[in-house]
Amino acid sequence: MEAPKGGVFFSARELHNLIPFHLTLRAAIELNVFDIIAGAPLTAAEIAAQIPTGNPNASASLDRILRTLAAYGILTVSFSSSSPPAYGLADEFQCLVSSEKSSSVISRAANVLGHALSPGFDSFCEMKHAVLEENTVPFVRAFGVTPYEYFSERPELTKNFNESMANNSKFYIAVVLKTYRGFDGVTELLDVGGGNGTLVGEVIKAYPNIRGLNFDLPFIIDSAPAIPGVEHIAGDMFESIPNAETLMMKV
Incomplete structure (x- = not known):
């Protein structure tokens, strides 16, 4: 079998990474990373020190998240011979800082997190059945209720959704x-x-x-x-x- 050409191979790899990237972004939002680095670039250890955790290996795990986001251009990286790399937020992604710290109304973190939350993700997994089965609603197939019924019993998801729509x-x-x-x-x-x-x-x-x-x-x-x-x-x-x-x- 002939090996795929470079461009085709990397395009296929990029498709493979779409979901891991989205969930990595979700993890950074939930860990409040973008608010923490909003003022100035910080190392993984400095960021981890501001995250409430008792995990002694938090900075090493966090660094993998930060390197992934840097590879996609969301974070900047500055290197020094005497210290670990410091991560900052790229100018075009300042919108990821929460509304309390940012005046941006274009696309705050709630918008991204809203699409990455489990209900949305799980319902997208059922999308093919809307084609295969008559009168099938992916969300209802995944959870047995409509989105409105689901959200009505989950105040935190409702709050996040409303913030996203308001922004x-x-x-x-x-x-x-x-x-x-x-x-x-x-x-x-x-x-x-x-x-x-x-x-x-x-x-x-x-x-x-x-x-x-x-x-x-x-x-x-x-x-x-x-x-x-x-x-x-x-x-x-x-x-x-x-x-x-x-x-x-x-x-």
Whole structure:
């Protein structure tokens, strides 16, 4: 059998590494690595010292994670003849720093972690059955319930999902509001499936004359923060939607 050419071989290897890389990134987020190195480059030992662990070999294991992320250009590496390599966060990936430390609203760590969490991963593993079997929903096949039912019983996953959606909403609506004039003259705006109310809240900031209504499932509304000018309403959009002058839905 003829050996594959170099380009083909490395392309195949890259496909093989997609899942390990994603899960390595997830581990770094869960270990708070990006927040720890946000100020200045640190060695694996210096980073491990800020992670609550009793593992004496933590820095060696962490270094493998850091080297993988550096190979993908997410981390920078500086070498010194007198000390171990120091890892920093590449400029284009500053968005991975948590919202408490970063002003970025484009793609914070919650967005990445949200896709790497077990429910999403396990449901993707069932994707082929949506082709093979009639009326098959991969998530339901994996867990026996809809995503909304699953998340309603898991507050931490709901919190992460809402943060992810809120971060996206802030970025997109900031771009929309620069040119879109469709909110001119609107006096009441209902966001259907509005999550924690971030999207309609951003519109109300730009148009304080509008009465904002945020409509979503009860378990989401229960944890929604108070937002000036926005009233939270609990319900199921597949059953009924509150009457309002103007409706908005972001997909």
